[in-house]
Amino acid sequence: MTDTPAPALDVRSDICWSDATSVTVLGRDLCTELIGQVDLGTFAFLLLTTRTPSEAEARLFNAALVSLVEHGITPNAMATRLTHLGAPESLQGAVAAGLLGLGTRFVGTIEGSAQYLAAGVAELGDAPTHADVAAAATRIVAGYRERGEHVPGVGHPIHTPVDPRAEVLLDLGLQLGFPDVAARLVRAVSAAAGEASGRALPVNVTGAIGACVVLLDLDWRIARGLGVIARTVGLVGHLREELAEPMATTLWRVTDDSASRHLHP
Amino acid sequence: MTDTPAPALDVRSDICWSDATSVTVLGRDLCTELIGQVDLGTFAFLLLTTRTPSEAEARLFNAALVSLVEHGITPNAMATRLTHLGAPESLQGAVAAGLLGLGTRFVGTIEGSAQYLAAGVAELGDAPTHADVAAAATRIVAGYRERGEHVPGVGHPIHTPVDPRAEVLLDLGLQLGFPDVAARLVRAVSAAAGEASGRALPVNVTGAIGACVVLLDLDWRIARGLGVIARTVGLVGHLREELAEPMATTLWRVTDDSASRHLHP
Amino acid sequence: MTDTPAPALDVRSDICWSDATSVTVLGRDLCTELIGQVDLGTFAFLLLTTRTPSEAEARLFNAALVSLVEHGITPNAMATRLTHLGAPESLQGAVAAGLLGLGTRFVGTIEGSAQYLAAGVAELGDAPTHADVAAAATRIVAGYRERGEHVPGVGHPIHTPVDPRAEVLLDLGLQLGFPDVAARLVRAVSAAAGEASGRALPVNVTGAIGACVVLLDLDWRIARGLGVIARTVGLVGHLREELAEPMATTLWRVTDDSASRHLHP
Amino acid sequence: MTDTPAPALDVRSDICWSDATSVTVLGRDLCTELIGQVDLGTFAFLLLTTRTPSEAEARLFNAALVSLVEHGITPNAMATRLTHLGAPESLQGAVAAGLLGLGTRFVGTIEGSAQYLAAGVAELGDAPTHADVAAAATRIVAGYRERGEHVPGVGHPIHTPVDPRAEVLLDLGLQLGFPDVAARLVRAVSAAAGEASGRALPVNVTGAIGACVVLLDLDWRIARGLGVIARTVGLVGHLREELAEPMATTLWRVTDDSASRHLHP
Missing domain, CATH: 1.10.230.10 (Cytochrome P450-Terp, domain 2)
Known part of the structure; x- marks a missing residue:
């Protein structure tokens, strides 16, 4: 059993590089050209196309995102709230749980x-x-x-x-x-x-x-990424409300009671 | 074993309601006041605070989001790309995998x-x-x-x-x-x-x-939600690149070779 | 604006019910008939079919699960390890990240x-x-x-x-x-x-x-659930090793260096 | 801008290696010593400790896993069912969504x-x-x-x-x-x-x-991994039932009606 030398890893990405004093994203200086200069939707367009949108493009792209952010208590908002109940320390996990339902039936x-x-x-x-x-x-x-x-x-x-x-x-x-x-x-x-x-x-x-x-x-x-970005915003909004006005415990208790009531002897 | 009546479910949400012809989000008509009128960051601010931001607030909030979107090949970008390799049909799953690393060490x-x-x-x-x-x-x-x-x-x-x-x-x-x-x-x-x-x-x-x-x-x-929103944008960007210039298979093969080379007889 | 009465929730599940002193799963008493009496694979068979397996069925089912648990440093093991790097407090998130790659290309x-x-x-x-x-x-x-x-x-x-x-x-x-x-x-x-x-x-x-x-x-x-169950076991095994002999930071640093080296001025 | 050579990747794992005709896991031949020879719980013990359990250890370990598999309609079972509603093509995503709630409040x-x-x-x-x-x-x-x-x-x-x-x-x-x-x-x-x-x-x-x-x-x-393994089994069981006797749509409709009924004009 002899160790062979560590293999070389040769991969490439053109999105971003950084050094001690700067971060460069698709050729733009993050700190001087992007932060404070562009809105999140415009930056998203850049990352999804590698080009800066025209004003009309930025407006339509933001509009498309805004249209999908929120639609009330959807199954994914419920999954997020129920997940938060068990793991309140992990906001990212609660949002991820909600995103996982964006499949072939709804947003996907x-x-x-x-x-x-x-x-x-x-x-x-x-x-x-x-x-x-x-x-x-x-x-x-x-x-x-x-x-x-x-x-x-x-x-x-x-x-x-x-x-x-x-x-x-x-x-x-x-x-x-x-x-x-x-x-x-x-x-x-x-x-x-x-x-x-x-x-x-x-x-x-x-x-x-x-x-x-x-x-x-x-x-x-x-394209499904537009829905994923939009719904991420919506799901964080639902967690904001869940912290102030929780529904997850009620939802759990009533559902468990309803589901198993025919089993009780 | 007798079925008892189905219990009542009494929960409350103030975020959104809809009927056949309209969707209302925090008191604003989604179609006439929000879509095409506000950028995604501004809408996110509304959902995270329940109020419309001032111009200064919208600018600072967008800037905060933009600052965290991208930092090259991070562990979460790698998790997203590797997940996409196995489940290319499920963009939401690949993004969710990347978000799950936004815990106590990095963005969290x-x-x-x-x-x-x-x-x-x-x-x-x-x-x-x-x-x-x-x-x-x-x-x-x-x-x-x-x-x-x-x-x-x-x-x-x-x-x-x-x-x-x-x-x-x-x-x-x-x-x-x-x-x-x-x-x-x-x-x-x-x-x-x-x-x-x-x-x-x-x-x-x-x-x-x-x-x-x-x-x-x-x-x-x-607060961690700002990072989750920002990184979602970044991770979709990485999937855009992964589709055009994939690195996941190389990453896998080289890592497996490297990791197990001392085990080969 | 008047509140209407809370609606009734009528759903049904036949899997499990419990009271203060017992838990009943598919008609079996969990504490006296299952815990300590059956192995995990046998219990999984019960839950996936609603019937107790014969000895031959239990053996074949366990064998099928065992066959998929482990195959070295796979993309999903890597996703789990990389996710753990950022969120070490959330073992469930790291495992979930790995499971998300079990799609149409590999285990799915x-x-x-x-x-x-x-x-x-x-x-x-x-x-x-x-x-x-x-x-x-x-x-x-x-x-x-x-x-x-x-x-x-x-x-x-x-x-x-x-x-x-x-x-x-x-x-x-x-x-x-x-x-x-x-x-x-x-x-x-x-x-x-x-x-x-x-x-x-x-x-x-x-x-x-x-x-x-x-x-x-x-x-x-x-059927995909067999792979999900098996790989969950494997992924927890990878986290056991990652804690003792971590590779995620090295993987990250080398990949980022490799990926972005052509961008450095 | 000159490309520097691809860096070497030097990582190590002792879990598993394979060649064309065999897979070796922690020194055991997967095909001749494990598949068909050990139950899933016993194999899990091996991967979590790197040693074969005694008979008593295998029995206690399986018992610990079995005890956590199922507890009726829990928040994580609900998250799994609701996620499946939107992404029925992605069983792994539905299970992952359920696992994400195994945090500091419940199983964690x-x-x-x-x-x-x-x-x-x-x-x-x-x-x-x-x-x-x-x-x-x-x-x-x-x-x-x-x-x-x-x-x-x-x-x-x-x-x-x-x-x-x-x-x-x-x-x-x-x-x-x-x-x-x-x-x-x-x-x-x-x-x-x-x-x-x-x-x-x-x-x-x-x-x-x-x-x-x-x-x-x-x-x-x-240790949290025991709960993650056990609940994975339970969640696949809930998807088996959800396919035969779905509750997710009802749960969604009733919750949305209940939550937003005070908003209707």
């Missing part, structure tokens, strides 16, 4: 809608006809239905016949001068999905954010 | 510094003498040393003799017209800790953010 | 292999011919290839041309008198996938565990 | 009780008098009370005046021939804490597991 649908919208917009070009957009939407919807999957980005249990957050985001994109193809396509997908299923399936907030992802030229593979 | 120290600074500033009042501040700092440092704990918010392995992020944050607070007591106290703690330990312990970025938490009147118990 | 493939094996075995009946098994395998492999996906449960970067863990598990099932169809089918899938891809794709440990899941009549939707 | 108290019992037993030696044990217990309780902290390992909201799981574990240790000092000390701590607080504080299951940790000579710093 941003990923799917961004993916089909990016592909569709690339195919449709700059000024597609109404018929072209409708045909693309029909193909997208048919693909999901063949695989027995929900079409991501459309439909909402409460916000129907329209999700007001989606409307304001799509309108903002147009007001700010972005091209209209992504918005037209997601609306056409909503119409095609609704027709195929026989019930109203409005563009929801994750569908509208998917359109923003396309307008902002973000990689659809990190 | 915001909590401790915010706590002693909040208590110290409350005690010192508006215009304490230099001697009062120094005495308070000495007491704070002595408390940690008696418990055998590091003083949170001071000292940095790379950024020495000063952490430039801390300096720019503390200066920004003064420029924006915030009171100077928190900054004076954290600097005095740095001096006292340095003297007691015999080595330079500069105010680091988490100490400066602790001071910002006091200036912005945030609850110290959610 | 148990789920896919269990799914196709369960469906295939149900279709093939008790004593299928060699040709029937081969035809079923060919259909399974074709399905994955059409979707552009890897066939779960076959192939390994190190253990080739056979994964010794898979062989011992499949053999054990036969020795213990379980039917042979699942083992035959997963071996046929390995052969068909190998032929289709032109390279050796041995049944790997997750494929063999998938076969065990079928033999033990577990729901394939919780 | 194993760590504290193991720590004071290990120190106390080391100090008391093999055959302390009743008075020595009582004096040690009084000092332990006084330490926690001075710091304003709960004494870990004693007290239970439901199981009072005794936690039956604790009794069976402590008795089992004695039956199996382990020394009695740890059990005597934790009972004395219960008595002293009860007297100091004026209410019954029975040894609870985490206190009894703390005693087992001492009897089995485990490092107290990984």
Whole structure:
């Protein structure tokens, strides 16, 4: 048994380097060009694209994030509050628990809608006809239905016949001068999905954010990250309230009583 | 064995409610007053305090968040990239893995510094003498040393003799017209800790953010949340790069080779 | 604005109920029938199936778990160790970080292999011919290839041309008198996938565990849980070693140096 | 800007190495000596101590694990079920969310009780008098009370005046021939804490597991790992039930209705 020499580790990252007196992020000096100069959303845009956003881009990107921060007592807010009950010393653990529910059913649908919208917009070009957009939407919807999957980005249990957050985001994109193809396509997908299923399936907030992802030229593979960033903010807000007005113990006791009451002899 | 009636669940939250056509967050209409109107940092301030920030507050709060977003290949960025390797379908899981390392050693120290600074500033009042501040700092440092704990918010392995992020944050607070007591106290703690330990312990970025938490009147118990929000942004940025220029497989293979090479027969 | 009455919560669970002097789990008294009477694997089987295993089932189930506990410095062991560096106070967070990488690429493939094996075995009946098994395998492999996906449960970067863990598990099932169809089918899938891809794709440990899941009549939707249980044990073992012989700081420093060295001016 | 050579990575692990045909864990051949030969609890003991347990040790260790697996609808079981609702594709994420609540309030108290019992037993030696044990217990309780902290390992909201799981574990240790000092000390701590607080504080299951940790000579710093391993099993069991008889959607809807009903105009 002889030790061989320690192997070399050769990896590369272009995001950040630092020395004793400075930190440089994507070529910008963190202390003189970023801290105090840009808001968090603008910095997030830089990190997710490696470029500084235009004013319109920063505004749309912040709007997309803001739209997903909060929606009341959601399953992930509940998971965060219940986790905090057992581990109050570990705020990061409580937030992480909440984030873990952002999967294929709720917020993670941003990923799917961004993916089909990016592909569709690339195919449709700059000024597609109404018929072209409708045909693309029909193909997208048919693909999901063949695989027995929900079409991501459309439909909402409460916000129907329209999700007001989606409307304001799509309108903002147009007001700010972005091209209209992504918005037209997601609306056409909503119409095609609704027709195929026989019930109203409005563009929801994750569908509208998917359109923003396309307008902002973000990689659809990190589109779910917008939801993760936004919900992190919301979950810290829920912990702020949980500390002041706790609900977790009540939630636990009542649920345990309800769940096991048929077992008591 | 008889079922008893389902129990009533009586809990309360004041954050958000929604109906088919609107979402209301802390009394503001999400779609007309927030989306497209405020940046993410400003909305985060609202959720963490229940009030709209002044312009100075929004700027300082965003600055505090921006200062912690990125510091290169940290242990949590590595955990995120390695987790993504095994579960690329679950961006939220990779980010959550990275957040879980924001504990007592690194970013979580915001909590401790915010706590002693909040208590110290409350005690010192508006215009304490230099001697009062120094005495308070000495007491704070002595408390940690008696418990055998590091003083949170001071000292940095790379950024020495000063952490430039801390300096720019503390200066920004003064420029924006915030009171100077928190900054004076954290600097005095740095001096006292340095003297007691015999080595330079500069105010680091988490100490400066602790001071910002006091200036912005945030609850110290959610101070760690600023780090969690900021690092979430950074971790999504690392996933953007990992997709384009992966390092996780190399990191794994080289580490496994290195770690087990003395075991091979 | 009037408060409406608190709503009733009506949910049900059959797993466990307790009173001051006892805890009852799936009809067994925890203190007199389980603690000290059954090993952890046997209790896990009970919870995952709601029935007590036969001796052969307990042995195969424990074997399947044991086979996945440990495989050296894997990405999830690294994530756990790196997370512990930042949050040593939170063992549960470090383990959770490691578990989050058990997704579609590594351990999570148990789920896919269990799914196709369960469906295939149900279709093939008790004593299928060699040709029937081969035809079923060919259909399974074709399905994955059409979707552009890897066939779960076959192939390994190190253990080739056979994964010794898979062989011992499949053999054990036969020795213990379980039917042979699942083992035959997963071996046929390995052969068909190998032929289709032109390279050796041995049944790997997750494929063999998938076969065990079928033999033990577990729901394939919780098959990934076997990997999660097993790796939890392994990850706590890594934390035991990390406390005695830490590697996380070295790993961090060397990776950061390596990654950013091309950025230094 | 010149690239410097890739640095060497020199780390060490003694747990496991593998080649094409074998995997070796702590000197044992995984395939011939462990899979099918040992139960999961026994393998866990090996990984947590680096030695094979005696029969008595394996039995006590398995018992300690079994005692914590299940306690009905706990906050962590709820977090797991709620997380699964949003990300059903990611069983590992749902389990991880549940584990994150095993902190200082619930299961994590194993760590504290193991720590004071290990120190106390080391100090008391093999055959302390009743008075020595009582004096040690009084000092332990006084330490926690001075710091304003709960004494870990004693007290239970439901199981009072005794936690039956604790009794069976402590008795089992004695039956199996382990020394009695740890059990005597934790009972004395219960008595002293009860007297100091004026209410019954029975040894609870985490206190009894703390005693087992001492009897089995485990490092107290990984004692919380026993709870993490045990609860992982329990949480997978809850997901098995959640798939068959879901409660998460009901829990969400009723909680959101209850929480926000006072906000509706």
